[in-house]
Amino acid sequence: MKRKDDSAAPRANRAKAAPGSPDAALISQDLVFRIFRDNPEKVLAYRQISRRLGVTTREQRDEVFSHLKALKKAGLLTLVQNDEYRLTDPANAPAAVDAGSGRSSRKNEAVPARRSARSPEAEFGQDPVVHRRREAGFDFPDAASTTDSRRRHASHADTIVGTVALATDKFAFVISEESESDVRVFTDRLRFAMQGDTVRLRLRGSRDGRPVGDVVEVLKRVRPEVVGRLQVRGGIGFVKPDNRKMYFDVFVPFENLHGAVDGEKVLVRVTEFPEDDAGRSPLGEVVRSFGQAGANEAEINAIMAEFGLPFEFPAEVEEESESISEIIPASEVERRRDFRHITTFTIDPADAKDFDDALSIQKLDNGHWEIGVHIADVTHYVRPGTALEEEAKHRATSVYLVDRVIPMLPERLSNGLCSLRPNEDKLTFSAVFELDENGKLYESWFGKTIIHSDRRFAYEDAQERIEGLESDYTAEVQLMNSIAKKLCAQRFKQGAISFETQEVKFKLDENGKPLGVYVKERKDAHKMIEEFMLLANRKVAEFVFKLKARKPRFTMVYRVHEAPDPDRLQTFALFAKKFGHHLDLANPKKISTELNDLSMEVMGRPEQNVLQTLAVRTMSKAIYTTEPLGHFGLAFEHYSHFTSPIRRYPDMMAHRLLEHYLEGGKNVDVEPVEEECKHSSEREKVAASAERASIKYKQVEFMSEVIGETFTGVVSGLTERGMYVEIEENKCEGMVRLSEIPGDHFELDRDNYRIVGQRTKRIIQFGDELQVIVKSANLLDRTIDFELVDNRPDAVKQRELQERRENSKPRGYRPERSSGGRPGGDKGKRRR
Numbered sequence: 001m002k003r004k005d006d007s008a009a010p011r012a013n014r015a016k017a018a019p020g021s022p023d024a025a026l027i028s029q030d031l032v033f034r035i036f037r038d039n040p041e042k043v044l045a046y047r048q049i050s051r052r053l054g055v056t057t058r059e060q061r062d063e064v065f066s067h068l069k070a071l072k073k074a075g076l077l078t079l080v081q082n083d084e085y086r087l088t089d090p091a092n093a094p095a096a097v098d099a100g101s102g103r104s105s106r107k108n109e110a111v112p113a114r115r116s117a118r119s120p121e122a123e124f125g126q127d128p129v130v131h132r133r134r135e136a137g138f139d140f141p142d143a144a145s146t147t148d149s150r151r152r153h154a155s156h157a158d159t160i161v162g163t164v165a166l167a168t169d170k171f172a173f174v175i176s177e178e179s180e181s182d183v184r185v186f187t188d189r190l191r192f193a194m195q196g197d198t199v200r201l202r203l204r205g206s207r208d209g210r211p212v213g214d215v216v217e218v219l220k221r222v223r224p225e226v227v228g229r230l231q232v233r234g235g236i237g238f239v240k241p242d243n244r245k246m247y248f249d250v251f252v253p254f255e256n257l258h259g260a261v262d263g264e265k266v267l268v269r270v271t272e273f274p275e276d277d278a279g280r281s282p283l284g285e286v287v288r289s290f291g292q293a294g295a296n297e298a299e300i301n302a303i304m305a306e307f308g309l310p311f312e313f314p315a316e317v318e319e320e321s322e323s324i325s326e327i328i329p330a331s332e333v334e335r336r337r338d339f340r341h342i343t344t345f346t347i348d349p350a351d352a353k354d355f356d357d358a359l360s361i362q363k364l365d366n367g368h369w370e371i372g373v374h375i376a377d378v379t380h381y382v383r384p385g386t387a388l389e390e391e392a393k394h395r396a397t398s399v400y401l402v403d404r405v406i407p408m409l410p411e412r413l414s415n416g417l418c419s420l421r422p423n424e425d426k427l428t429f430s431a432v433f434e435l436d437e438n439g440k441l442y443e444s445w446f447g448k449t450i451i452h453s454d455r456r457f458a459y460e461d462a463q464e465r466i467e468g469l470e471s472d473y474t475a476e477v478q479l480m481n482s483i484a485k486k487l488c489a490q491r492f493k494q495g496a497i498s499f500e501t502q503e504v505k506f507k508l509d510e511n512g513k514p515l516g517v518y519v520k521e522r523k524d525a526h527k528m529i530e531e532f533m534l535l536a537n538r539k540v541a542e543f544v545f546k547l548k549a550r551k552p553r554f555t556m557v558y559r560v561h562e563a564p565d566p567d568r569l570q571t572f573a574l575f576a577k578k579f580g581h582h583l584d585l586a587n588p589k590k591i592s593t594e595l596n597d598l599s600m601e602v603m604g605r606p607e608q609n610v611l612q613t614l615a616v617r618t619m620s621k622a623i624y625t626t627e628p629l630g631h632f633g634l635a636f637e638h639y640s641h642f643t644s645p646i647r648r649y650p651d652m653m654a655h656r657l658l659e660h661y662l663e664g665g666k667n668v669d670v671e672p673v674e675e676e677c678k679h680s681s682e683r684e685k686v687a688a689s690a691e692r693a694s695i696k697y698k699q700v701e702f703m704s705e706v707i708g709e710t711f712t713g714v715v716s717g718l719t720e721r722g723m724y725v726e727i728e729e730n731k732c733e734g735m736v737r738l739s740e741i742p743g744d745h746f747e748l749d750r751d752n753y754r755i756v757g758q759r760t761k762r763i764i765q766f767g768d769e770l771q772v773i774v775k776s777a778n779l780l781d782r783t784i785d786f787e788l789v790d791n792r793p794d795a796v797k798q799r800e801l802q803e804r805r806e807n808s809k810p811r812g813y814r815p816e817r818s819s820g821g822r823p824g825g826d827k828g829k830r831r832r
Helices: 029-038 046-053 058-073 120-124 146-152 296-306 315-322 330-334 387-395 411-417 459-466 474-493 524-545 566-577 588-602 608-618 649-662 670-703 794-807
Strands: 077-081 084-087 159-166 171-175 183-186 198-207 210-220 225-233 236-241 250-252 264-272 283-292 344-348 357-363 369-376 399-401 404-406 425-435 441-452 455-458 504-508 514-519 558-560 623-625 710-718 722-727 733-737 746-749 754-757 763-765 769-778 783-788
Touching (some): 058 077, 296 670, 357 524, 369 441, 387 649, 387 670, 455 459, 459 524, 474 524, 524 558, 524 649, 608 710, 623 670, 710 763, 722 769
Parallel strands (some): 183 210, 250 283
Antiparallel strands (some): 225 264, 558 623, 710 722, 769 783
16 A cells, blocks of 8 residues: 655646657656756655656656666765655756756757646645655665765865764764864765764765765774664564664674574674665674563663663673772771761662762861761772773763663672771761851861761651651751751852752562652752762862962863853743743843743743753753863852762762872873763763663553553644653653644644644644543654544544545545446556
8 A cells, every 4th residue: 555645735637648658758857857956955755756747657657767767877866765866966966967868868848838837846845855764674875876986085185084973864963173063964975884983074065054064984983783673584684773863774694693583682783884885784793682672671781782881890890899808907097087986877769779978967166067978988999900990980980770770880899898888887088067057168178088877868767857757866867957958048049050850760560560650759858968969079179179279270070061052042041931931141140040030930830841851951061071160050160079989980080189189199181081081971971861761661661551541741842743742740751643633734833832723723832731642652662652632522533533534545546436336346446
């Protein structure tokens, strides 16, 4: 059954030309090429070209195919995929082409009035290009044109070098220091380059104000591996990538399957990339099979492999960790400040196993309070030059997937030696503060310590004491919470921003299956711990910065969050205005105040999560760097990460630098520290992406058990295909297709962030609350489909359903009737 072309306008009745008639010979190569020349930025399919030319006979269809192949061979057109073509070089397209054949040489002949009275565009409309994801193993980008061969040998003088960042399965950006703007490269011009690969690029003009180019050479492949579902046909396999930005499949010969079977999730390593024949797919071999697609272990392991996360520690790393003694030598205790006699406790999630921070509190003779922030002394155990150190540097961060943790350090360290477990002596690196009950800071001290935790609190235990439960350490917890609130108020007075994204948590059974999804609630106990960690991180950064009064300052690892880009902020302000919220951006010094006021305004309203999430996305991304550029979101001039060395390598770096300077060491060379900062920032991005992928998978898995149930949600996104709705109670997001919204035909009003019914003029916009029914949940694609609750009478719904079915028939379909007047028989069949 042919697919319906939704973009086609109804076609006027026309008599068919008989084969061999004059009309059949009127389609010249120049006429075909002229369509592309008049639409230089469009990708056009054979069907669209035929419609514009009024093709009615098989002979004409063959003629069009012949011209397309000839134009492709001449380097004037590029085959994008399937039967879709575009101009190879729009800027230098010739005014006319020489067909080089008898029938096509009539390129200057006038088209008869019957066909030229209206242009093809006027008669049939400008069809939108619909990019279709390819079936595995059959359609691949063709970058091996004659033009490509010439470019392959192009001089380096007209090329630049950059790094590939895949954007969609249609195009990527190449980021280069040699170009002011990122260069867009369509996937058929990437030469199979993948995310992070270094390429040589030839610029070829611009499109939509952005430079575009072609990859002429892949200089360095970072990770030529693909994760996806294996499809085996006739003894050979193709791997269809899970990553939707990947634009090619990988061919796996039988001998390279290594026992993997059809339907399994696998990791394949590409062993050969096509050079001359882009009609072939890259060749690969199965490195690891995770089991049948859709199973929990297979999918989570596939996510780990997709993002390059490690499955285990190297043997030498485990051996090193096991060889470290648990005994703390007396000489080590003597060189540290002893806090073992001071009230100390940890507050962590109930299911936590690694405790890398503890708080101590004691009253001083002057009536002030001494509060110690004690951090696991990881660098005492993980020494430079060891396998442990190199592995921690490579991983850079622990990764928290829904059902497991991929730790930065082996369990022997993270849950054992370094974990600040209760009733054990532990080595720590501490920031100790003298404060009064109003949160005023008088003194700070930094140095190596030893502690003995008296109590391990879960957040829920501490919260009970904050709310009035009379029990052990209630007075201490309440006092510290009171001081933390004063510190928080000071931050916001200085311009800190209060936007927070909501964190989704899952209740899982013993097999990892989600039994429930809920939004994690942040209470005072969480905020109290956070406030003291912020204080320690800020004061450590300030201490190192102020050690030297002039540049070059002492090298330090800073956590930097720059002010938002004015253009992005203005776009966000316009978006917020659609909901009736006004942001005054005239004074840059009051931006944080405006954003905080907005945060308070939207609290509890349907658009709260949408606006808060978009506000966070408007902000610059926080990164690690040696440049002391400040933290906009926290309103700190200097800020570092010092408090989580068990799970973050930059904290280990900060510990080493601080210890070095406390011991009177000279300034450290900045370049290697900056390189490690960049690596840590990149690994942090990867970890966040993997965590989001695991959350999305578990959300889809949870929703697959509630098909047919009704939920309340808010509109969280709009596209030309559909609108995204986020369920309020569990933050699961799915799509309602525009074509399936009952009662009208809806179209996207992009400028006003809404969709509009063409007949009823009904408007649905961001933040609107809707009732949706879970229609389907696809574990393989990690997608959820909703449909709107339709409360109209059944007769109305049935009539609309019948109309949709009628409209879904291919264009030009007219049931032929027999002499008896009933449709059916052979005459009722569609003709191709």
